[in-house]
Amino acid sequence: MVYWRKNKVFVEKKMINRQIDMKTLIFNRLQFKNDLICAMALKIIDYNSEQYQQMVALRTEVLRKPLGLVYDPADLVKEKDDILIGAFDDDRILGCCILTKVDSNTCKLRQMAVHPSMQRNGLGASIMNFAENVARDAGYTKMVLHARKTASKFYEKLGYAVNTGEFIEVNLPHLGMIKSIF
């Protein structure tokens, strides 16, 4: 189950696994112990869809504009083979990430971003949880990522371990991180 309550998003793994074939996990507005639970969806998005355009806009806002950068269209084209994940409140994107195949056992989580107004409310952790389930269902046993140093504690809390020295990407210090997901 995915629901939004008192500024926290909760995800129940069993529910995700059951519904993953549908590419979409959606919950409608519900009443739960007197709290309003808003419509919330964690979805696999199609490349070049309207939802994908929203995802690129969010990533530009959160991950590129603050650095004075934009996306190279040639890099975006490569995303047609990736697994694209978005969190939506009704039709509005709130957060996202991308899974890229590294080899038959390993996939790389990239482009993790949560809308600034929603950060530190549990949404990022929910997206990661969903992404790990999607990766597991696709047969991957290892997740790797390049964490901005400023975000490495977020990944550490989710069980990721640093497995490289510090390096620079998009002009920022990064750390390689890894987690077994089988």
Ligand SMILES: CC(C)(COP(=O)(O)OP(=O)(O)OC[C@H]1O[C@@H](n2cnc3c(N)ncnc32)[C@H](O)[C@@H]1OP(=O)(O)O)[C@@H](O)C(=O)NCCC(=O)NCCS
């Ligand atoms: C990093 C980011 C994806 C985290 O998503 P979020 O929704 O803000 O994170 P959550 O609220 O789910 O946080 C989960 C836990 O990690 C902690 N956390 C989140 N961001 C953190 C950070 N930058 N530093 C240290 N701890 C952090 C939270 O406090 C929370 O801890 P708790 O479980 O003890 O309460 C989001 O803040 C973001 O988009 N930041 C800007 C872009 C960015 O840095 N992306 C990552 C690129 S590698």
